[in-house]
Amino acid sequence: MKRTALEDTKICVIGLGYVGLPLARLFSTKYPTIGFDMNRQRVEALMAGHDATLEVSDELLQEAIDKHGFRCTADLDEVRDCNFYVVAVPTPVDENNRPDLKPLWGASKTVGEVISRGDVVVYESTVYPGVTEEECLPVVEQVSGLKFNVDFFAGYSPERINPGDKQHTVEKIKKVTSGSTPEIADYVDAVYNSVLVNGTHKAPSIRVAEASKIIENSQRDVNIAFMNELAKIFNAMGIDTHDVIEAASSKWNFIKLSPGLVGGHCISVDPYYLIQKAQVYGVLPRVMSNARRLNDGMGAYVANQTIKCMNKKGVVVKDAKILILGITFKENCPDIRNTKIVDIYHTLEEYTHRITVFDPWADKDHVMYEYGIDVTNELPQEQFDAVILAVAHREFENLDVKGLLKENGVIYDVKGFLDRNIVDGRL
Secondary structure (H helix, E strand, O other), rough: OOOOHHOOOOOOEEEEOHHHHHHHHOOOOOOEEEEEEEHHHHHHHHHOOOOOOHHHHHEEEHHHHHHHHEEEOOHHHHHHHEEEEEEEEOEEEEEOOOOOOOOHHHHHHHHHHHOOOEEEEOOOOOOOOOOHHHHHHHHHHHHHHHOOOOOEEEEOOOOOOOOOOOOOOHHOEEEEEEEHHHHHHHHHHHHOOOOOOOOEEEEHHOOOOOOHHHHHHHHHHHHHHHHHHHHHHHHHHHHOOOHHHHHHOOOOOOOOOOOOOOOOOOOOOOHHHHHHHHHHOOOOHHHHHHHHHHHHHHHHHHHHHHHHHHHHOOOOOOOOOOEEOOOOOOOOOOOOOOOHHHHHHHOOOOOOEEEEEEEOOOOHHHHHHHHHEEOOOOOOOEEEEEEEEEEOOOOOOOOHHHHEEEEEEEEOOOOOOOOOOOEEEOO
């Protein structure tokens, strides 16, 4: 069946979160585009001109609505006349770190209810190789009654959104594309290429494109785990890890990375998808599995290192007043998904319940709903036995951290962000 001509493309992006909304806004500059999300409150806020994730500025969003006719909806009937569906829903893991495909199955059912003959569905969600063709498209077939690669077609173009990053925005990211037939691969590539500054890389198959995304995040996870392991070693030796990294990075081919907490929806989650699929094929991915365990334990490690610093200075840990600066998973963005600051909090909670979390970026209600932790957006006007700089928000750059301490109090710097002369310990 002949696919849609490029100039006749009408796009629907399903899922308007950190990935879907920026992509939909960008597509709207070139094609008739509608965003679909089941969360009506989210849709209403977007149509009022504000993105709570802060990935799309109010100005850009309003311009897309007013100038390009972009709109968002929670009504499925409004997207039936589209012919290019993009799925950008989360791919989380469950409490046992097993891939949870329910959001993808749900989105595929949604596509199946509206897709027509000749249409294309492109998945952007990060998955292990095979998910698109083995898990998602059979759902589309079942619901729609159409046959894959006969009546409708598919592609995969993994998202590369970096939350809070205003330099590598969606239009500047080079995207991997793929399609279920050579002709559809060319079409999908052309659609993406038409809105991207730095173009695309067309992969030879959907499975290759899926694999390329999963190893991007797994590679970073393994590399950070190595730095975290080094930090533990050098801390035990009484050597400053950051000094070691600075010295080593004087060599031209040294890869300069820092130790830290690995949270968020990508690096801390995606490796589990490949780990599980590898085991199905009889391969035990030891390096990736060990990296995940090591990185998942760093929150507790930071808390225990803080306690060690307190003990050294004679600060009583039981019922101590502790301030944690930051709870988002990274600096200068409101994203709290899989934040490992929560692990610091809960480890300290075994010793004291007098813990204050200050974060000017985090949504208090969202944090309470997700983690049951009370967050303040205003700097506390009191003094603490210990302060942990957990997130390097720009608001903390000129903060008088020492002024927040009681006499003989402790400062622990997770990010290597503060003046080293005032801190008692750092990762």
